[in-house]
Amino acid sequence: MTHYATVICGGGPAGVSAVVAAAVQGRLEEFLDRGVLLVEATGRAGSGSIPHYGIRANSLGSAFLECLDGPAGSGLLAGLADSAEARELRGWADEYPPLPVVGAFLTLVGERVVDALRRHPRCDALLGHRVVEVRTGPERATVLLSGPDGELSHTGDRVLLTMGGRERTELAPDALAALVERRPGLRVLSSGEVITDPSWHPDAASPHRALGSIAVLGGAHSAWAVAAHLARLARAGWFAGPVEVTVVERRLPPIFYFSAAEARAEGYRWDEADVCGPSGRVHRFGGLRGPARELARQVMGLAAEKAPDGFGQVVLDGPWTAEALEAAVGDADLVITALGYDARLPRLLGADGRELELARPRGAVDTGRDGLPGLAAGGRAERLVMYGLGAGLVPSEETGGEPGYRGRLDGVWVYQHDIGAVILRALLANDRTEDGR
Numbered sequence: 001m002t003h004y005a006t007v008i009c010g011g012g013p014a015g016v017s018a019v020v021a022a023a024v025q026g027r028l029e030e031f032l033d034r035g036v037l038l039v040e041a042t043g044r045a046g047s048g049s050i051p052h053y054g055i056r057a058n059s060l061g062s063a064f065l066e067c068l069d070g071p072a073g074s075g076l077l078a079g080l081a082d083s084a085e086a087r088e089l090r091g092w093a094d095e096y097p098p099l100p101v102v103g104a105f106l107t108l109v110g111e112r113v114v115d116a117l118r119r120h121p122r123c124d125a126l127l128g129h130r131v132v133e134v135r136t137g138p139e140r141a142t143v144l145l146s147g148p149d150g151e152l153s154h155t156g157d158r159v160l161l162t163m164g165g166r167e168r169t170e171l172a173p174d175a176l177a178a179l180v181e182r183r184p185g186l187r188v189l190s191s192g193e194v195i196t197d198p199s200w201h202p203d204a205a206s207p208h209r210a211l212g213s214i215a216v217l218g219g220a221h222s223a224w225a226v227a228a229h230l231a232r233l234a235r236a237g238w239f240a241g242p243v244e245v246t247v248v249e250r251r252l253p254p255i256f257y258f259s260a261a262e263a264r265a266e267g268y269r270w271d272e273a274d275v276c277g278p279s280g281r282v283h284r285f286g287g288l289r290g291p292a293r294e295l296a297r298q299v300m301g302l303a304a305e306k307a308p309d310g311f312g313q314v315v316l317d318g319p320w321t322a323e324a325l326e327a328a329v330g331d332a333d334l335v336i337t338a339l340g341y342d343a344r345l346p347r348l349l350g351a352d353g354r355e356l357e358l359a360r361p362r363g364a365v366d367t368g369r370d371g372l373p374g375l376a377a378g379g380r381a382e383r384l385v386m387y388g389l390g391a392g393l394v395p396s397e398e399t400g401g402e403p404g405y406r407g408r409l410d411g412v413w414v415y416q417h418d419i420g421a422v423i424l425r426a427l428l429a430n431d432r433t434e435d436g437r
Ligand SMILES: Cc1cc2nc3c(=O)[nH]c(=O)nc-3n(C[C@H](O)[C@H](O)[C@H](O)COP(=O)(O)OP(=O)(O)OC[C@H]3O[C@@H](n4cnc5c(N)ncnc54)[C@H](O)[C@@H]3O)c2cc1C
Pocket: 009, 010, 011, 012, 013, 014, 015, 039, 040, 041, 042, 045, 047, 048, 049, 050, 053, 056, 057, 058, 059, 099, 129, 130, 131, 132, 162, 163, 164, 165, 195, 222, 225, 344, 346, 387, 388, 389, 410, 411, 412, 413
């Protein structure tokens, strides 16, 4: 058993970007000298689930390349700017790149991080190892791993939980199950299933082409992104006949604009709480971007281009009961759920060996403004830091953003929103281990 200042559980974009953030801030040596262990279940770090999504990013290509500027570009990530992967991504600098293109670049970033950790005498990277359990205590946390040679444990002053998210597929109280009971034969897929399944690719000969009516439940980015994918297929004549696609949401979707003037010129309605003070952007964090934004603007009549025939939205602002859903989805043959993500977690135990239950206000883990997850029993979990898919931070003055935003900042956004500084501070908060290093 080895002790580290930081144990990173999960080496996807979020986990790896903790190391990248240190490099970007010129603090890599300081961070690594204290001891960092990265544990990743697969044989590859950096890209996590990104390469599996067959859709476009909601960030411009340039956002992912920003990590190459400054100290990281001449140190940890030196030479990466000239790689074929970075060059391909640079071709998308001002556009929304396909996520597999982003994934290829992030895999290179992950290789650099793994290499740096393995070369440092106080650090290590264990690929092909699964985090099974984290037991927190007043002095340190113990992480139980399972690898090719069996189980092993290491300890950390801080444990960063970045194991990605699980898609939520049910509405309380079992409204979807009740809907399916009322409408036998209605198929239900999650948005993750649709965008990772090759049978939804533009060149697939697939039974889905015969669908005539699809409802997408949920009004956030994942819902509009999957609807935009369907719009792309519809425009290409992929469906055998006319298709109706309806996004069912609780309120009209927030749209990102670079400025209030730009939003005003399009006739988009917003209020002061939707504007980020420092940047002047409208719905800077919560707004739809990329192809999702384009489709929503077309459906709302804000864009010059029209949405494909049959594409629309229904705002269901009352309770989402089976009856209300049945009316909203109409005669849909398929319902696609896009209900957000919750954090994927290992077994979490407190110092007394009892299960540690995290608070889940609004159905997902709350990591506050500092990345420290709240406990169901009150207070914050000792020694745990979390972010990434399903566990994003609440925006603060430091990260900026629109005051009215009630969502969280997750995942790859660390490259866009200076979240790395917040996470690094949380990780370095307890900077001395017992042996004084
Ligand atoms: C459809 C979709 C589109 C998106 N598009 C964008 C975008 O355009 N721009 C953007 O900024 N963000 C985007 N996101 C968010 C993006 O997916 C996430 O930001 C990013 O993948 C999250 O990274 P992560 O590290 O939190 O999770 P993941 O990518 O899921 O990585 C988690 C990692 O943890 C590992 N792991 C899991 N369990 C264990 C375990 N027990 N032990 C050890 N390791 C484990 C996994 O193998 C994986 O490598 C999108 C998300 C979705 C769902």
